[in-house]
Every structure is written in C-alpha cells, then in structure tokens.
Amino acid sequence: MGDQIRVGIMGYGNLGKGVELALRQNPDMKLVGVFSRRDPAAITLATPGVPCYSAQEALAMQQDIDVMILCGGSATDLAVQGPMYAAAFHTVDSFDTHAKIPEYFAAMDEAAQKSGHLSIISVGWDPGLFSLNRLYGDAVLPNGQTYTFWGKGVSQGHSDAIRRVPGVKNAIQYTVPVEDAVHRVRNGEDPVLTTRQKHTRECFVVAEEGADRAQIEADIKNMPNYFADYDTTVTFITEEEMKRDHSAMPHGGFVIRSGKTGDGEKTSQIIEYSLRLASNPEFTSSVLVAYARAIVRMAKMGATGACTVMDVPPAYLSAKDGAQLRRELL
Amino acid sequence: MGDQIRVGIMGYGNLGKGVELALRQNPDMKLVGVFSRRDPAAITLATPGVPCYSAQEALAMQQDIDVMILCGGSATDLAVQGPMYAAAFHTVDSFDTHAKIPEYFAAMDEAAQKSGHLSIISVGWDPGLFSLNRLYGDAVLPNGQTYTFWGKGVSQGHSDAIRRVPGVKNAIQYTVPVEDAVHRVRNGEDPVLTTRQKHTRECFVVAEEGADRAQIEADIKNMPNYFADYDTTVTFITEEEMKRDHSAMPHGGFVIRSGKTGDGEKTSQIIEYSLRLASNPEFTSSVLVAYARAIVRMAKMGATGACTVMDVPPAYLSAKDGAQLRRELL
Numbered sequence: 107m108g109d110q111i112r113v114g115i116m117g118y119g120n121l122g123k124g125v126e127l128a129l130r131q132n133p134d135m136k137l138v139g140v141f142s143r144r145d146p147a148a149i150t151l152a153t154p155g156v157p158c159y160s161a162q163e164a165l166a167m168q169q170d171i172d173v174m175i176l177c178g179g180s181a182t183d184l185a186v187q188g189p190m191y192a193a194a195f196h197t198v199d200s201f202d203t204h205a206k207i208p209e210y211f212a213a214m215d216e217a218a219q220k221s222g223h224l225s226i227i228s229v230g231w232d233p234g235l236f237s238l239n240r241l242y243g244d245a246v247l248p249n250g251q252t253y254t255f256w257g258k259g260v261s262q263g264h265s266d267a268i269r270r271v272p273g274v275k276n277a278i279q280y281t282v283p284v285e286d287a288v289h290r291v292r293n294g295e296d297p298v299l300t301t302r303q304k305h306t307r308e309c310f311v312v313a314e315e316g317a318d319r320a321q322i323e324a325d326i327k328n329m330p331n332y333f334a335d336y337d338t339t340v341t342f343i344t345e346e347e348m349k350r351d352h353s354a355m356p357h358g359g360f361v362i363r364s365g366k367t368g369d370g371e372k373t374s375q376i377i378e379y380s381l382r383l384a385s386n387p388e389f390t391s392s393v394l395v396a397y398a399r400a401i402v403r404m405a406k407m408g409a410t411g412a413c414t415v416m417d418v419p420p421a422y423l424s425a426k427d428g429a430q431l432r433r434e435l436l
Numbered sequence: 437m438g439d440q441i442r443v444g445i446m447g448y449g450n451l452g453k454g455v456e457l458a459l460r461q462n463p464d465m466k467l468v469g470v471f472s473r474r475d476p477a478a479i480t481l482a483t484p485g486v487p488c489y490s491a492q493e494a495l496a497m498q499q500d501i502d503v504m505i506l507c508g509g510s511a512t513d514l515a516v517q518g519p520m521y522a523a524a525f526h527t528v529d530s531f532d533t534h535a536k537i538p539e540y541f542a543a544m545d546e547a548a549q550k551s552g553h554l555s556i557i558s559v560g561w562d563p564g565l566f567s568l569n570r571l572y573g574d575a576v577l578p579n580g581q582t583y584t585f586w587g588k589g590v591s592q593g594h595s596d597a598i599r600r601v602p603g604v605k606n607a608i609q610y611t612v613p614v615e616d617a618v619h620r621v622r623n624g625e626d627p628v629l630t631t632r633q634k635h636t637r638e639c640f641v642v643a644e645e646g647a648d649r650a651q652i653e654a655d656i657k658n659m660p661n662y663f664a665d666y667d668t669t670v671t672f673i674t675e676e677e678m679k680r681d682h683s684a685m686p687h688g689g690f691v692i693r694s695g696k697t698g699d700g701e702k703t704s705q706i707i708e709y710s711l712r713l714a715s716n717p718e719f720t721s722s723v724l725v726a727y728a729r730a731i732v733r734m735a736k737m738g739a740t741g742a743c744t745v746m747d748v749p750p751a752y753l754s755a756k757d758g759a760q761l762r763r764e765l766l
Contacts, residue, residue, distance in 0.1 A: 124697070124698070127697065127698050127699055128697060131578045131579045131697075131701070132578060152699060204766070207762055207763070207766055208759065208762060208763055211762060228766055233766045235572065235576070235707075237765055237766045238572075238750055239709075240765040241750050241751070241753070241754060241761060241765050242565065242568075242750060242753065244754060244756075244765060245726040245729075245750075245753035245754040245755075246565070246719075246722050246723050246726050246753070247722060248461045248462060248755075249461050252765075292712075365722075367454070367457065367458065367461075367715065367718040367719060367721075367722055368454070368457050368715060368718045369457055369482060371461070373714045373715045373718050374714045375711075375712075375713050375714060375715070375718070375719050375722075376711070376712040376713075377565075377709075377710075377711055378708075378709070378710045378711075378712075379569075379707075379708070379709050379710075380707075380708045380709075380710075381705075381706070381707055381708075382622075382705075382706040382708075383705050383706075384703045384704045384705060385697060385698060385703045385705070388697040388698045388703050388705070389576075389697060389705050391697075392576050392577060392695075392697055392705075393576050396575040396576050399575075414762060414766055415750070415766075416749070416750050416751040416758070416761055416762075416765075416766065417749050417750075417751055417758070418749060418750075419746070419747050419748060419749050420568055420571050420572060420575075420745070420746050420747075420748075420750075421571070421746040421747055423571070423572065423575035423576070424571060424574060424575045425575075425578075426574075428746070428747070429538065431571060431746055432537055432538060432541055432744060432746075433537070433538055435567055435570040435571050435574060435582075435746075436534070436537055436558055436563045436567045436744055436745075436746065
C-alpha cells in the first residue's frame with residue numbers, strides 16, 4: 107500500500123471515468139479522489155469508498171497526490187487547467203489540438219519548471235501512440251513516407267459541428283479511411299493523397315420535425331474546414347435508431363511508414379501500426395494511466411518541466427522491472 | 437562534419453553491409469571504417485574512400501570512433517565479441533538468442549560499466565521493435581494477451597538445419613503464420629494457441645543427385661525442436677529455381693495485443709504492429725543505425741552499462757530536435 111502511486115483525477119467525463127476503471131487494472135496505483143467542477147454530492151463514482159471533491163479542493167491536497175491526471179478537453183479546459191495544476195502537481199493530460207501543441211507545451215513547461223514538477227502533455231493514441239510510431243518510422247526508415255489514417259470512428263468535433271446546423275436535433279459523424287488509398291500505401295506505392303482521397307465522412311442525422319432535409323444536407327456538405335474538402339454522406343435516422351445503433355464510441359486507425367533501404371534505395375520496407383478500439387475514451391484512459399506511472403518515476407529521478415511520450419523510456423510505463431521485461435518481453 | 441557521429445562497423449556480412457548502406461541515409465552520421473576478421477585487402481566496400489581494417493586494429497582506434505556497431509551473429513560471434521568491444525567502445529548489437537539474453541545482458545553490463553561505456557543489446561525488430569510493442573501493449577492494456585507471429589520469412593537457423601540433413605545440397609525455410617490463428621486473434625477471441633497452430637514451416641530443398649528424397653523429407657519433418665512440432669511441407673526444387681526464386685530475404689510478422697477495458701472489463705481493444713520487409717538484414721541494419729545515434733546521446737549524458745530498446749527515450753532515435761518532433765510528428 108505504502109508504495110502505491112497515489113493518483114488524482116481532475117474531471118469526471120468519459121475520460122475521467124475511463125481512468126477510474128483503468129486504475130483498477132493496475133494494482134501498483136491507487137485512486138485518491140476525483141475532482142470536479144460540478145457539485146461533488148451529485149456525482150456517484152464507480153469505485154465505492156473513493157471520495158469526490160470539488161475542483162477547488164485539489165490545491166490543498168498536494169501532499170496526498172503523486173500525480174494528477176487532467177481529464178478535461180483540449181478545446182477549453184486544458185489551456186487554463188493545465189498550467190494551473192502543473193504549478194502544484196506532476197500532471198498527465200491528453201491535449202490533442204495538434205496545431206496548438208507547441209504553444210501549450212511552452213506554457214506547461216514554464217509552469218512545471220517554476221514549481222519543480224513534471225508534466226506530460228498530449229498523451230493518448232493520437233497524439234500519443236500514433237506519434238511514437240510516426241517517430242520510430244521516421245527514425246528507422248529516413249528515406250520514406252508516413253501516412254496516418256483515422257477510423258472508422260466517431261469524431262466528436264464533427265458531430266458537434268453538425269448539431270449546430272439549423273433543423274438538426276441530434277447527429278453523429280464517422281471518419282472512414284478510403285480503402286483504395288490504404289491499399290496503395292500498404293503496397294508501397296507511396297501515393298500523394300489529397301484530403302479527399304484519404305478519408306470520407308459519414309453523417310447520421312436526426313432532423314427536427316418539419317425541417318428541410320435537403321437544406322440540412324447541403325449545409326453539412328458545404329461546411330468549410332469540416333466537410334467541404336471531403337466526400338460526405340448524410341443519412342437521416344430516427345432518435346431511436348441513434349440510440350440503438352450509435353451509442354458506442356469505437357475508433358481506431360493506422361500509421362504506416364513506407365520506406366526504401368539498401369543499395370540504390372530500392373528495397374521496400376513497410377511498418378504498420380493499427381488500433382481497433384471498441385471504446386475510444388476507455389483506451390485513451392488506459393494510455394494516460396500507464397504514462398502516469400512513468401511520470402512519477404521520471405519525477406523521482408529529478409526530471410522537471412514539460413515532456414511528451416517521445417521523451418519517456420518505454421520501460422517506465424510498465425509495473426515490471428528491467429530484468430523481468432528483458433526476460434519476458436524482449 | 438565535426439558534429440557527425442563517427443561509426444565503426446565490426447563484421448561485414450549481410451548485416452554489416454546493410455549498416456553501411458543505412459548510414460548513407462543519415463547525414464548526421466559518418467562511417468569511419470569497417471572491421472573484419474577476413475583479409476581487409478580482399479574486401480571491397482560499397483562506399484568509396486572508406487577503409488577496411490583488420491578486426492585486430494579496432495582497439496587502437498578508440499579515439500576515432502563514437503560508436504561501434506557489432507554486426508556478428510548471436511550463435512558464436514557476439515558472446516565473445518560483445519564484452520570485448522564493450523570494454524573499449526559504446527556498442528550496438530543485434531543479439532537475438534532470446535533465451536540467453538539475461539546472461540548476455542549481464543556480461544555486457546559488467547564490461548561496459550567497468551570501462552565507462554554504454555552498450556545497447558538485442559536491437560533489431562525481434563528482439564527490438566517487436567519487443568517495444570509487446571511492452572507498450574502490456575503496459576497500456578494490462579488485462580490482455582500478446583501474440584507474436586513471424587513471417588512469411590526466411591529463418592536462417594532452420595535453413596541451416598535442413599542443410600545438415602544427409603543428401604541435401606541446398607535449402608531454404610520459410611516460417612508462415614497460420615491465417616486462421618491470426619484472424620481469431622485480430623477478432624479479439626484471445627485463443628490459446630499451440631506452436632503448431634501458430635506457424636507452418638515451408639521447406640524448399642535441392643537434393644543431391646541420387647539422394648533418397650522420401651528419407652530427406654522424413655528426416656526434416658521429424659527433426660526435434662526445429663520441425664517436429666510444426667506442420668511442415670517439403671518441396672524439392674533445382675539449384676536454378678533456388679537462385680531464381682529464393683534469393684531475396686523477405687521477412688515480417690506482427691505483434692498483436694488484445695485487451696479488455698472498462699466496467700466489467702468487457703470492451704475489446706486491439707493493437708497491432710506489423711512489418712512487411714523486402715529485406716530482413718537491411719531493415720535490421722536501419723534499426724541498428726537509429727539506435728547508434730541514441731546510444732551516443734545517452735552516453736554523452738553520462739549513461740553507462742548495458743541497456744535495451746526498452747530503456748531508450750524514442751526521441752533520441754531521431755536526428756530532429758524536440759521542438760521539431762513535437763511540431764511535425766506529435
């Protein structure tokens with residue numbers, strides 16, 4: 107017990123719930139408490155005996171928590187929460203707005219350096235495990251091309267965008283990789299692919315009664331950034347069908363590195379990493395928990411500031427020691 | 437130039453030649469020389485202007501070489517060469533006799549600690565990149581099963597074993613994963629698989645004139661350890677067919693982690709890492725070169741002793757710096 111890593115969860119949405127469940131699979135870790143901006147009295151945790159606190163109480167609990175897993179979203183929560191908690195805890199988060207990572211990294215690095223803590227940002231599968239595979243592929247096969255495909259899976263951002271269209275009551279959007287493009291990449295053809303050639307977007311929409319369905323479809327398909335650059339299909343369904351057929355949160359995708367080696371660089375080598383996830387948030391949570399273990403170890407060795415999955419020695423993720431890892435997994 | 441990593445290659449077989457070619461793709465690295473137990477005058481390197489030395493000359497060149505890549509085989513070379521060169525250089529090797537890794541690690545660790553050098557052992561794809569994926573899968577999905585399949589690809593050890601059968605002039609052996617087993621694993625069925633259920637062995641044999649082919653086939657199929665536990669096919673071919681159809685050294689395989697997450701641990705998550713290699717030695721060489729870069733960096737930071745791919749922060753493999761990696765690959 108005394109040696110268990112003491113974990114706090116900040117935010118109790120899908121991700122926070124997933125972290126709570128993932129911690130049960132890791133007996134070297136212990137959930138100290140869940141922190142929420144909602145009224146703690148109104149929240150029932152899945153784990154009996156674990157307290158739920160108001161988010162404001164966290165800062166007074168620095169001595170009780172070895173690592174705080176920040177389960178807020180990138181869009182609004184983490185930009186503020188991240189640096190605030192990095193000033194008080196070692197932290198793990200899943201910041202996933204790719205374009206803003208350098209800026210977020212700098213803010214987290216400053217806060218964590220100043221407080222003498224260690225923060226790992228952008229943990230999950232993309233960014234996260236996919237990033238690692240882009241890196242390994244790039245380093246091992248420098249003469250090559252990297253391709254990332256996502257799906258089939260739900261994009262929360264695109265689903266939200268559809269829900270803002272007038273006449274839409276509910277909606278879900280699946281990102282789907284184009285089979286032919288994937289096939290050509292796996293074949294080592296190194297194709298140049300446009301956005302449209304890589305993914306299609308499948309939208310399932312519950313329309314409000316009397317809404318103009320043709321107009322809704324046109325509004326979605328022409329939406330800039332989100333859909334205009336893609337081949338998009340819109341299917342109208344009932345609220346019952348939505349509940350019955352679209353409640354799971356599957357996702358996945360693959361990173362393929364296609365490279366050439368040897369004399370004349372003509373020998374084709376293909377590395378592929380793929381995920382087929384029945385639950386995107388539960389998988390992301392499992393990755394967060396493994397990196398929470400790693401970050402506590404690195405912090406104990408004196409590391410401070412911000413880092414990413416690229417900076418973490420793989421062995422630190424495991425509860426097993428070096429000798430066992432070499433014996434069993436090397 | 438002054439900042440280039442200065443690399444020595446010990447051994448000039450398929451692996452050493454692959455390392456020589458891989459170095460050309462990495463402008464931050466420079467080949468200082470190739471070392472061989474054969475007469476250097478009889479060896480022509482692929483790279484004009486690079487000298488070939490006798491292996492005995494290596495120890496006098498400690499000041500000229502930042503890292504020595506040991507390209508000997510595990511069966512006989514490395515057990516002796518490894519500790520000998522770890523006493524004088526930072527080293528990288530591809531020791532791949534899984535059962536003897538703990539013993540080899542201990543010997544290398546002792547030699548390298550004593551001399552203040554850093555040695556990374558068992559680099560390549562299995563052990564190597566496959567090991568990393570077994571580790572990541574094990575850490576991220578602790579409630580799960582890991583499956584490793586090899587092939588379709590040439591097993592040098594099994595090919596050699598066939599060549600020792602009386603009446604065999606030449607032979608090559610392909611390890612082939614059983615499709616149905618792979619399918620069940622990908623499906624998340626978590627099957628318990630025997631050796632026979634995972635791989636078949638395809639042998640192509642050139643018989644000596646007048647040899648008893650039925651006897652050769654029986655000798656191969658009943659060979660303990662190598663073939664008796666497998667479904668094995670033996671096909672007799674001519675020397676011409678051997679040259680024409682079996683000169684490439686393709687290989688590959690996949691590591692699949694099938695895990696369950698969530699409440700009641702019922703949500704299926706599948707991670708798959710796969711390689712399709714047109715040249716096994718050239719790919720292994722490319723991995724060795726990336727880890728040579730990492731090992732020089734870790735040594736500069738004061739690391740000594742033996743380590744494995746599990747101990748190396750992924751970012752160290754890349755010629756790109758942290759900011760670039762976060763911007764481009766995270």
